[in-house]
Structures are given as C-alpha cells and as structure tokens.
Amino acid sequence: MANTATNPFAVKPSLARTWEKANFWIFRLAAYFILACGLAIIGNIAIKGSRTVFQSTAPFINTTFLTQAPETLYVFEYNGVKRHLGNGEFRVFQEQEIAKAKAAGQPPPQFKNLETFVYSAGGIFPCIVGTLLLVVGSMTIALTLGVSSAIYLSEYAKPGRIVRLIRLAILNLAGVPSIVFGLFGYGMFVVFFGWNVSILAGWFTLAFMVLPVVITASEEALRAVPKGFREGSLALGATKWQTIRKSVLPYALPGILTSSILGIARVAGETAPIMFTAAYVMLDKLPWQAGGFNDFFFQGVMALPYHIYVVSSKIPQNEYTERVQYGTAFVFLLLVAGIAAASILLRNRLRRLYKW
C-alpha cells in the first residue's frame, strides 16, 4: 500500500480491541501478582532468616546455629551488662564467676533479671540431620515403588478392571490430606507394626504421601519415549524387560527425576505426617548415636518443619524465638533448594548421556 491514507488494513478502534487490551493486562497483572507474592514470601524469610544464619564477623556464617543442638537461652544482667548465653555456656560462666567470687572472698554473684527462653539458643543441627534423613529415605522408597508401578501400568498391564482400580486408588491417594496420612502412619507403622515413633515409620508415611505424583509423572515420562525404540528392540528378540531396561527407562529418567524434585520439596516440608510418626520435639542424641545398626532405623528424629511449628506455637513468642523461627525457615529453604539443585544437575547429566 503506497498511500497510507487509503490503507484498508489500518488499525480500527473498536470494542473488541479495547477488550483485547484490557484482558491482556488483566492476565499479565495476575501473573506478575503471583511473582510478587512468591518474592514477598521468600524475600521475607530470606531477609529475616539471614540475620540468624549470617553474621558480620568471619566466618560470616553462624556456624553455631548450623552445627549445634537447640539449647535454652539465658538472658540476664551481670555487672550492668546484658548478656545472652546458651545453657551450657551459662553453667560454665556461672561456675567461673562463683569460683572467682569465692577466691576473692566476696559473696556469690547476683544474676539480675534472669530470664530463660527454651530453644532460643544453640542451633538446629539435629533438625537438619533429621530432615535430610527423612527426605533421602522416603524419596528412595517412593521412587522405587513409584517407578516400578509406573512401568507395570504403562508397559505390562492389559487394560481392564484391575488397572482401572489401580488408577482409581492412585487418584484417591493424591487427594488424602497430609494429616490423615499422619494418622494412618501412626496406626499402621507406629502401633500395629510396633515400630514406635521412628525414622522407618516416617519414611513409609512420607513415601506414600508423595507416591501419586511420582507414579503419574513416571508414567508420562515412559509414554513420551517413542514407540519405535520398543518395536526395534522387540523385533531383535529382546524380552520386554530387556527392552525397558535398555531402550526405554534410560530415556525416561530425566522426566522421572523432575517429578522427584517436586516430591522432595513436599516431603521435606510436610509437618503433619511426621508429627506422630517420626518427629520429636527435642532429642539429645543423633540417630546414629543411639545404639547399633538396627537401632538406627527405630530412632526418632527432629525435623525442620516440626521445629518451626514447636518454636512458633508451643512456646511463648518473643524476639528470640522469632529469630530462631526465621532462621530455621531460611535454612529449610536453602536445604530444599540444595537438594533440588543436586537433582537438577543429575537430571541434566542424564539428559546429555541419554540424548534422543
């Protein structure tokens, strides 16, 4: 069109165009709003938590917080200076000052305005250990059971009543609330099997909770592998399992790992299933310190999400508990991000290795 004045394709303002623009902005704002919420939540936790986790002096990370068990915080005034000391340190300090005063022939020292705050000193090391153990164990169980079921459902099973029943069961499992899983775990593993509150009970409860996600995603990943690989392999005289093992499963692994990343975040963060089955409010010993190899599986653990719950609602709130809460939440986010990053690295490696 040489002459723009007579352009028949020119933009004509109309109601439809206005609605188009309006809706575009509505959708865009909705998406950005979600982004903003996500940033707000994570940012809030990161900012408040990093005050606990990071410190301004070397080594810049509050190693006490990450490597020690929780202790009671003693806040007191001594010689006009307000001090904060953990349980162990306070006793040492107390003995030192009493000994000094005795040696100098003075009366025993007075600790003014002594206040104690539970779980506000020390660190959360046992919780980190507990969460890691729970995640690793339950994901192993969930992946083993889930991938096996997915292989059966997508490669071996003939369509029929039983397969429909299995799929219905998986869907139902996906809809069960996590607290109900906790009760189920308590009834089945803790009481009926007699495992008591233990890592083993926690593993199985969490594994069942995350199973539907793993099965669904694994089935999708298996179905995405082209049929030609299976036909080519079978036509050479391979058994079905040989075909799956060599020509299908390796190429479905990246998809299966993606589902496991989502599973890991869920397993690490759920409090309700582990409340009755694996988690204790406070434990002195780490699981491997309790006895022999067999005893390891029947120990309870402390866990990060349960610790946040305990510190936030079971004890009176103050500035010290807030510090611990946000610190724990931040460490938890970092932990899950770390495990997810490891999973992503593994998945990318597998993608390069089994490129198709």
Place this chain on the structure above:
Amino acid sequence: MENPASAPSVAAPRPFEIPTSSVLKAPTPRTLIDVTHLDFNYGPKQALFDINLKLDEKRVTAFIGPSGCGKSTLLRCFNRMNDLIDGTRIARGSIQINGIDIYRPDVDPIELRKRVGMVFQKSNPFPKSIYENITYGLRIQGINTKSRLDEVVEKSLRGAALWDEVKDRLHESGLGLSGGQQQRLCIARAIAVEPQIILMDEPCSALDPIATAKVEELIHALKREYTIIIVTHSMQQAARVSDKTAFFYIGKLIEYADTRTIFMNPSNPQTEAYVSGRFG
C-alpha cells in the same frame, strides 16, 4: 489377458524394467513359510480372509496392494509383532515356518524374532552409538566378548553396504546419519543377529530416490543369504526388486505368482487393474 480390446485401455507403456535374474535361478526353491487358510482379527474386525501362500527360501517376495489391504498385517504375523497389540488373534488357519506352526503354545516369540528380523517403515535406530546399535541384538543374547562384537559389527555394516561410510565414526550416535544411512543401519542391525528371514515393511517409503536405490541394491545382495519379504506401495519397486509378488486387496490374496507374470500377464482382472494404475 491378450484380448486386443483391453490393450488400448492401458494408457502409457509401463515405465519399469522387469529383471530377468529371477528366471536364471537354477535350483527349485524350497518353501520356507507356509500360510494355510489364515483368518486374522483385530478385536471384532476381521483383517485377513483365508490367506493361502507359500513363500520361497532365499527369494525376495513382494506384497503389493492398496492401503489397508492387510499386507503389513500379514507381514507382522510372521514375527508375531501383532501380539503386542491388544485384541489381535488368529481366528483360523496357521503359519508354518520350516514346518513349525509359529502360533503353537510352545513357540517362544522371543526365539522366533531372533530368526525372523524386521525393518520398519520409519527407521528407528536407537539413540546410541552405531556400534551399540549393531551389537544390541547380540548383547541381549549374552554375547559380550569384544572381539566377537567387533567382528559382527564389521560384517553387518559391510553386509549393509555402510561400512566404508561409517567405519571412522562407529562410536558416534546413530541419529547423526542421514535417512538412507539410518535405514541401512537398521538393516545392518537386523542382519547382525543372523536371522533366516528379513521382513521389510515399506523400508524405502521415507527415503529419497538415491537412498532408495542404495537400499534396493542392498536387497539384491542380501537375497543370496536371507529370505526377504518386502511390503511396498510402489509397484515399480516390487517389479525391480522381487522374484515373486503377491497382490492383496481388502484382506484377501488376489494373486500370487512370479513378478514377471503379475506385471506382464496377470490372470486376475483386479490385478490387471491395479498394476496398470487404474486404482490404488
């Protein structure tokens, strides 16, 4: 069919050449595959009706016919690949290979497929290296000695006329080859397990003319050692490549004879109509 009245209805002269080599084959061929009164069903729907066919050893037989006539179905019956689809069954009749009914309960389809290989329409090399593609069939049988595997790789690639092109890149991915090379790789993979019969389901339909010519040349060379059954949509290809041809139409075998006869002198009017291009 020598009726002069029908001659003008054949519009143009047939542009393909009939190989005469099939006439010069001296010994009488032995029947390897014997199909008797075969009825085949996909669920409730019948796909093959009373097929009777004897296929010769160390010959190339072509199955021709319009789409949906059942030629691929019959081909896939020979190595029991139809078992992978739910609801398929042989309603009547039998297929005997070397005198043994392959649908007998004591016949293992896995063993059968080691002796009856298949090349598919869309070439499906595994996304592994060329070397691993060829040795796949041997590894699943437990043969793992490197010297033997190397030997088989070279023999199969030479047999598939691919050795010179890929001998320097055996450990590169099979997917990096061109379409024609991939199909020849699939043929090499099939002959690595030393089958007796090779089934080819429209192997050249996805290939350009030059690649097609190479594969057809390969089939000529292979028929000295293997029995080949090829399903093809192209009548010209059937005429170039095969010794005997079977014409199918809507699940029935219409005519089966020497290729020369089918194309120059068919006895059935439907065959005549198909090969002269009046439908298809």
